[in-house]
Amino acid sequence: QAPPPREAAGLGRDRYSPESYEELLRDVGASVLAGMADGLQRMEVEFPPLGSSLDSYKGRSDDYIDANVMYAIALGRLLRDQKGLRTRILLPDAVEKRRAQKKFQASLELEDGIALGSLSEGGDWGENLFGQGGLGSLFSGKRLGELEPEEEASEDVFVCINASCAELPAVRAYTERFIGDKSLVLFNLELDTLRGDLGLLGFPPKDLHHDFLAFFKPVFYLRNREYSKSVSVAPFLVNYSGSIFREYPAPWQVMLRLDSGILACIAEGEARFTLGEAKYEMMEAMGLRTEEEGSAMEFLRRGYKNQTWWEEASGGDLESSEAWRS
Numbered sequence: 001q002a003p004p005p006r007e008a009a010g011l012g013r014d015r016y017s018p019e020s021y022e023e024l025l026r027d028v029g030a031s032v033l034a035g036m037a038d039g040l041q042r043m044e045v046e047f048p049p050l051g052s053s054l055d056s057y058k059g060r061s062d063d064y065i066d067a068n069v070m071y072a073i074a075l076g077r078l079l080r081d082q083k084g085l086r087t088r089i090l091l092p093d094a095v096e097k098r099r100a101q102k103k104f105q106a107s108l109e110l111e112d113g114i115a116l117g118s119l120s121e122g123g124d125w126g127e128n129l130f131g132q133g134g135l136g137s138l139f140s141g142k143r144l145g146e147l148e149p150e151e152e153a154s155e156d157v158f159v160c161i162n163a164s165c166a167e168l169p170a171v172r173a174y175t176e177r178f179i180g181d182k183s184l185v186l187f188n189l190e191l192d193t194l195r196g197d198l199g200l201l202g203f204p205p206k207d208l209h210h211d212f213l214a215f216f217k218p219v220f221y222l223r224n225r226e227y228s229k230s231v232s233v234a235p236f237l238v239n240y241s242g243s244i245f246r247e248y249p250a251p252w253q254v255m256l257r258l259d260s261g262i263l264a265c266i267a268e269g270e271a272r273f274t275l276g277e278a279k280y281e282m283m284e285a286m287g288l289r290t291e292e293e294g295s296a297m298e299f300l301r302r303g304y305k306n307q308t309w310w311e312e313a314s315g316g317d318l319e320s321s322e323a324w325r326s
Contacts, residue, residue, distance in 0.1 A: 012250040013265060024047060025075060028220045031220040032075070040183070043185045044191060044216040046190065088116075089158075090118060091116065091118050092164065093120045097118040101116055165197040168198075168212075206309070214319040214323065217324060218246050218248075219247075226239070227283075244272075251270050252271065253265050271326065272326070
């Protein structure tokens, strides 16, 4: 008897090594559709947009921005072809939107059911007064694809890309004004990096995570990490790397990168792995957890604090939802 499909069984992958971004985006699309089929309205997608680089920002910022626009268009195409869904891709502001329209004009003209929008639609006073939506509209009329403040968006799915930490309140405001109970995907925003700035001077408060970001369930998540540990015998320094991985509806996984470049599963769990937990799962698989559990050496190795403020279990008491952890 044939085994049940992986999606039906809710099992994670034993190995993961997509041969191209086209294959990876098919997996992203399948995860988003699986989430929508289960009634999810707030979803997160995260993967390295610039190749296998451990730091997505090592490349030029324009490369990062353009890659995410291209992948969001590809995701919209998959959602349209498989389920007939219309997608609106949200950029941070009208300037970024016009730049993307100009750069990807040929691709967008060939794609029905995919539109570009911006978080400033109906709300950026500077753009509305001095931009094309203000004085310029006296001569050019309403811009194609722009939403009026009280207008309801006609798209089925919204994909937000390239927003910074300072722009997260605009994401929330846009969601409350235009999206409502439709589907919103935060796409490659590197939320774990943005969360680290919440609460700092000049940035939004931590409540933004507790009351808004906590509702977003990661449906496709691939975060690469690289570590090293010194040992007392040759080669004296051991480098190892891997990923925290999630492909909805499968559980969370910790993957170890083999010499061949393939990611191999070494741990699974229904709850999201913290970075510290993932690191120690990798160390265990590599045979590098040599300190006795509970010993002073293990404490010195791990440190007093090995979780971020949003990863701490006590944060669950403040969060309006645990979707982001599950």
